[in-house]
Amino acid sequence: MQTTFNGWTPYANLMASLRIAPTGNYARRAIPIGDRLQFRVAHATQPFTNTPQRASSTFVRNLRYLPNSNTMFVRLGRNDYWYPMSLRKLSHWLNSRSLGQYYNNYVKLR
Secondary structure, three states, rough: OEEEEOOOHEEEEEHHHOOOOOOOOHHHHHHHOEEEEEEOEEEEOOOOOOOOOEEEEOOOOEEEEOOOOOOOEEOOOOOOEEEEHHHHHHHHHOOOOHHHHHHHHOOOOO
């Protein structure tokens, strides 16, 4: 089952309403809503406009996180890539000022 969010804040609010921390030691068990989390990324007309409430990017198209395997699938243009990722790192990414800049600095394998 897949659950879709528009940004980190909607996910964190749901977890808070369930009285479960969105990150931490028990984060994997904190996903009673499905085994895949998708974060829709709106197309931004200007860079550096991402917010925790609504993910947006001129570069990143979509994020899909598999918490049971700590794996992230990211769509860049028409290509999909996967990376190992913790829920904490995902929260930093979705809360960053720029999804593309964060990807280039901290996610992209070199």
